Structure formats: C-alpha cells, structure tokens
Amino acid sequence: MTGVTASPEQEVASLREQLEQWNYQYHVLDDPSVPDAEYDRAMRRLVDLETQHPDLLRPDSPSQRVGAQPLAGFTQVRHELPMLSLDNAFNADELRDFNRRLLDRLKLEPDTDLEFACEPKLDGIAVSLLYRDGTLERAATRGDGSTGEDITHNVRTIQSVPLRLRGSGYPSLLEVRGEIYLPKAGFEDINARARERGEKTFVNPRNAAAGTLRQLDARLTAQRPLQMCSYSVGLFEGGELPARQSDILDCLHRWGLRINSESRVVKGFAACDAYYEELAARRDALPYDIDGIVYKVNELALQEQLGFVSRAPRWAIARKFPAQEEITRLLAVEFQVGRTGAITPVARLEPVFVGGVTVSNATLHNSDEIERLGVKVGDSVIVRRAGDVIPQVVSVVLEQRPEDAADVMFPDTCPVCGSAVEREPDEAVLRCMGGLVCGAQQKAALRHFVSRRAMDIDGLGDKLIEQLVDQQLIDNAAGLYRLQRDQLVGLERMGEKSADKLLQALEKSRHTTLERFIFALGIREVGEATARNLARHFGSWEALSAASEEKLLEVPDVGPVVADHLRQFFDDAGLMGVVEQLRAGGVHWPDVEVPEADALPLNGQTWVVTGSLEAMGRNDAKAHLQALGAKVAGSVSAKTHCVVAGPGAGSKLAKAGELGIEVIDEAAFIALLAQHGVNP
Numbered sequence: 001m002t003g004v005t006a007s008p009e010q011e012v013a014s015l016r017e018q019l020e021q022w023n024y025q026y027h028v029l030d031d032p033s034v035p036d037a038e039y040d041r042a043m044r045r046l047v048d049l050e051t052q053h054p055d056l057l058r059p060d061s062p063s064q065r066v067g068a069q070p071l072a073g074f075t076q077v078r079h080e081l082p083m084l085s086l087d088n089a090f091n092a093d094e095l096r097d098f099n100r101r102l103l104d105r106l107k108l109e110p111d112t113d114l115e116f117a118c119e120p121k122l123d124g125i126a127v128s129l130l131y132r133d134g135t136l137e138r139a140a141t142r143g144d145g146s147t148g149e150d151i152t153h154n155v156r157t158i159q160s161v162p163l164r165l166r167g168s169g170y171p172s173l174l175e176v177r178g179e180i181y182l183p184k185a186g187f188e189d190i191n192a193r194a195r196e197r198g199e200k201t202f203v204n205p206r207n208a209a210a211g212t213l214r215q216l217d218a219r220l221t222a223q224r225p226l227q228m229c230s231y232s233v234g235l236f237e238g239g240e241l242p243a244r245q246s247d248i249l250d251c252l253h254r255w256g257l258r259i260n261s262e263s264r265v266v267k268g269f270a271a272c273d274a275y276y277e278e279l280a281a282r283r284d285a286l287p288y289d290i291d292g293i294v295y296k297v298n299e300l301a302l303q304e305q306l307g308f309v310s311r312a313p314r315w316a317i318a319r320k321f322p323a324q325e326e327i328t329r330l331l332a333v334e335f336q337v338g339r340t341g342a343i344t345p346v347a348r349l350e351p352v353f354v355g356g357v358t359v360s361n362a363t364l365h366n367s368d369e370i371e372r373l374g375v376k377v378g379d380s381v382i383v384r385r386a387g388d389v390i391p392q393v394v395s396v397v398l399e400q401r402p403e404d405a406a407d408v409m410f411p412d413t414c415p416v417c418g419s420a421v422e423r424e425p426d427e428a429v430l431r432c433m434g435g436l437v438c439g440a441q442q443k444a445a446l447r448h449f450v451s452r453r454a455m456d457i458d459g460l461g462d463k464l465i466e467q468l469v470d471q472q473l474i475d476n477a478a479g480l481y482r483l484q485r486d487q488l489v490g491l492e493r494m495g496e497k498s499a500d501k502l503l504q505a506l507e508k509s510r511h512t513t514l515e516r517f518i519f520a521l522g523i524r525e526v527g528e529a530t531a532r533n534l535a536r537h538f539g540s541w542e543a544l545s546a547a548s549e550e551k552l553l554e555v556p557d558v559g560p561v562v563a564d565h566l567r568q569f570f571d572d573a574g575l576m577g578v579v580e581q582l583r584a585g586g587v588h589w590p591d592v593e594v595p596e597a598d599a600l601p602l603n604g605q606t607w608v609v610t611g612s613l614e615a616m617g618r619n620d621a622k623a624h625l626q627a628l629g630a631k632v633a634g635s636v637s638a639k640t641h642c643v644v645a646g647p648g649a650g651s652k653l654a655k656a657g658e659l660g661i662e663v664i665d666e667a668a669f670i671a672l673l674a675q676h677g678v679n680p
Helices: 008-028 036-052 092-105 184-196 205-213 245-254 268-285 300-306 367-373 439-450 462-470 477-482 485-489 496-509 514-520 528-538 541-545 560-570 573-584 618-627 651-659 666-675
Strands: 076-078 115-122 125-132 135-141 147-149 173-181 227-237 264-267 290-297 316-320 325-337 342-354 357-363 380-386 390-396 421-423 430-432 606-610 631-633 642-645 662-664
Touching: 008 036, 092 268, 092 290, 092 300, 092 316, 115 245, 115 268, 125 205, 125 227, 173 205, 184 205, 227 245, 264 268, 268 290, 290 300, 325 439, 342 380, 357 380, 367 390, 439 462, 439 477, 477 573, 485 496, 514 528, 514 541, 528 541, 528 618, 541 573, 560 573, 606 618, 606 651, 618 631, 642 651, 651 662, 662 666
Parallel strands: 357 390, 606 631, 606 642, 642 662
Antiparallel strands: 076 147, 115 264, 115 290, 125 135, 125 173, 135 147, 173 227, 290 316, 325 342, 325 380, 342 357, 342 430, 380 390, 421 430
C-alpha cells in the first residue's frame, strides 16, 4: 500500500483509493479481492490518520459512510424532473397490446421488432442520487413523484453507492435513479437477530428496506446490508449521455454504480415474453425479491417521440408476476362511505398471509362485482394482492360453501348518517345522499381539502380530522378556519406546540391559488389538471360558478359529465354556502388574467421545451407558454415554432437544428416571458 516514508497526505490518499477499489469490487462487481480482515485493517488505519490530521478529512472519504449524528427529522426535496411511475401489464396479452400501441404511435409496420432494454423489477424503494462534479450531494426518496424526502445521511452508509464517481466523462451534474433493496439473506439475518432479542420482525424485505431508510440515526442504517441498483438517469448538465438506455446503464456501471446483472437487450415482443418466462422460472432462486420485469424502448430518440401520458411514460411498462393468492373465509361485509358519498363494500376476512403481508380486509368494489363473484358471507374465497398492492377477493370456492352462507345485503340507508341512498342508472356505485351531513363524507372531504396538492395544511392528519368531526368541532372545511387554540390543545396527542404549528399552517393556507382552491373542493371528476384549466379559462371564482354547462364545455378536458358535476355543485346552496364561509374566513387568491385567445402573444404557435431549466421546472415553463397561448408539444416537427433548450438537451435540439427551427436558451426564454409580463 504505502511506504514507511510516505507523508500522511500520501498515505491517506492511497488508503482511500485502495478502499474505494475494494468497495467497488465487492459491492458493485460482486467480485471481492481481499479478505474482510484486510479491508478492516485498512479502514482502521485511515480513520486513525484522519483523526490525527482532521484537516485531511473529506466528506467523500470511505470513513464517512457511518457515524453522523441522528437527524431531528426528514426535509422535503423537490424533484426537478418528476420521478414517474410505470403502467403495468399483468399478462402476455397486455404486454402484446403495449407493443402494438408503440408500433402504432411510431407508425411502424406491425411486424417490426423494436429493441427493448429489459431488467428485473426490484421490490424496493425508488430513490434519486444527485452527483455534483462526481461527488454525492443528495439522496432522496421518490415520494409522490414530485416531492420526496432527503435521506442522504442514510444512503451514504450503503456500500454500493459511491460517495464519489469513478473514472471520467460523467456530467458535472448527474441525477442517478434506482432502487434500494434488502437482499433475502440480509432480511433473514435481521429477523433472526430480532427474534433472538424478542423484538418484532419485519414482514418482508421491502418493508425492512423502507423502515431502514427512514431511520433518523444513520448508524442503525449502516448495520443493515442495503443495496442500491441503478436503472436510469434523470437531470444532467455539463456533459453528454449515450443515445440508448442500455448504454447509459453501462456508463453508470463504469462510473462505479451497481446495475442489475440480469439486464438484457432484446428485440421484439416474442423475446420480451421469453425473457419474462425465464426470470419467472428463476424468481425464487434470485438473491433478492422481484415483482416483475420492466421493459423500456431502448432508443432515447424513440422515447422522446413516444412521450408521456398522465404520470407514466408511454415507452416503458412493468409486466408484473402473478400476484400471490391464498384461500381464507369471508367473515362479514361492511360498508365504507367515501368523499363523494360512494358506498363501497369491504370484505372482513379471516386473517391470511398473502404476498408478504397479513390481510384481514379486501375490496369488493361494488354490487356488480359481488353479483359477478356470487360471493356470500361465510364463503371460502381466494384473496389476491392485485398488482402486489391492493388485496381483493377474486373468486369463491363453491365446493366449500357452508349451509349457513348468507347473501350480502346492501344498506337501504347510509350506514354512517342514515340518509337515503341512490344508485344512478348508468353507475354500479350506491351513493349516500347526505352530503356534508354525513360524517364519513365530511372526514373524507376534509382529508382531501387539507392534502398537499390541495390546500397543503401540514399537521392535519387522519386521526386529528376524526377527532374534530367526532367531537363536532367542525362539520366542513370552513370550520377549520374557526378553530381556537384552546379547542386544539384539548384534543388527544395535541400539545401547545402542535396546536400553534397547526394554527400557523392554517393561517398560511388562507393565501392560495384559484386552481388549488377548485381542486380542494373535491368536486366529482375535477382533478388537478381540470382545476387548472378551469382557473385559466374563467380567471375568477365568480365567472366560473356562474358559467353555464355550454360555457363549461368550452374548457379543455371538460366533457358533459364533468360539466354536469360542476353545475350540480354550483347549484347546491349548502355547498356554495361553505365556499362563502371559507372566503369569509380569509381564504383568498389572486384572480387569473384571462385575455382573449386572439390577443395572446403566442396564440397559434407550437413550442417544445427540452433539457433542464435552472430558474424553473419544465412543467412551469410549459404552463407559462400555455398561458401565453402556445401549444406545447413533446416532439419537434416542421410545425414547431421555437424550441427552449436547457442543459442536457439531446435529440430534440439536434432535430431542431436539422429543420432550421429557432432555438433559445433559458435566459432568452425568461426575457421573452418578461416582455409579456410573466415573472417566473
């Protein structure tokens, strides 16, 4: 390693290089080159030298993976590029349909064999690693896709996560995305030690990994053998990446990151299906849990051409393995009432272990589903965790039906408030007509109203909402803004500090936006996108609430059903009374300026946004363009008027150059927005 005459600086540098190499061979290549004792001796020597010479200590030193002081809590991280989820296929036919949709959208012949990058879908926790100039700066959970939690202190302890990238050629800013998981052997070892100590064991490796990443003390995290496997790149600046998904993974591997050794590039649906069958046969023998296979179109240019739908890319899909199933007994059927009054039957089951968890409840969806299943109380039923997430009853074992099996009887009145129930002719759902008189609907409506994407009132969890409604302190959202400190302090688990924080959060939420307010009201079928379109189209609450169905139908994404739900809401004196109470309680927002379409400066133009933007996210840039009248497209064509290109722009920028289309950078884009009175 080092000679006897080496200076402390030289010896420390040599030890770090050697330890990093050993780490890489052991945790990334699965090819250890020295005994553990040799590694431990080198690590002890490095720690000794850094202790004697604190000026030599660096944050990316191998010695700094463990030992940070516990955190007080987790901070939130906003993903500049959202971490999208994937659509699922549950059988070969659905995968074949996915392949057909790709070929149709790309205008290719039906027998064309697309190239796919395939890899096992690890059953772990999706994370984002941000490297700046090759050094790990931040790690975050996926969260809701837009906002996650900062878990840097825990991720630094994972040996397969390089604190500094290897080699050269990586972008100056690189966001690596992957899955953190717990190998089966590590999971068994953790549970064995827990049983020896008489402690509660983990249900499955995924739960254990999730719990480990949420430890405030990184020293506890370091005791568990978590692994990280990289599967894609998000944001990047100051460099170029290859044009194929598989080649990007090869780059990540060269830079010191672990990728799945089972990954493969195949051509065509038949090869995709064969890969699935091969992995399914070896699933139980793998050293980690997988719940399916992920297929991605390998060419990034084709990915960009295919684009996205909702919160998922069109160019990728996860084919899930068949969910695990078990037989248990249906003990009873109870009925839950949701935010819109929908009454949902819930199966109460004899507890059964399915798919890694103990299931005692399962959804029965609605009366049509119960009729289709032919299920009765007392039946033996097959329970499946659909998509490995939601338990559901999938069939009845008729030969085991007892003589006293009883029909499932739907209620004649609401099981919560006793109000009348109705079923519309074109719906399978039974609904309570009690509206805000119904305690269940009140609670569900309040949970939606305070949620992050609505009014974003921190500190109002389910338990607190239950207490507020049950103790009749509030009966609708407007009541939140009349709460007093002494009322809150008297509630269970609500001290003076918590009460003060909640009142501050309520005060902060009084200033919102029109689109958030519309979404928070929980009008049937009105999601975030529709609420945004309504706000931009009408500009004010007064104009929106006075709009006829004909006027509502002029709004993008508003069809007859949504228009009808909106008008029903606006025509309901009780609901509009709650809105007036909210406004009287100080909830306010600025009106949205709505110029005539013909007067919008970018009306009739098609723009494209590509690359990463520093002053704003790409979604914000698109929103500003749309507000100025532009149509924002996902691909460059001869009809494109202009391209806004940030760092990391790839094939779209090249395409614009080929077609001679104007390209501007972010600074010029901001200047353009300022000319039209938009301050990003």
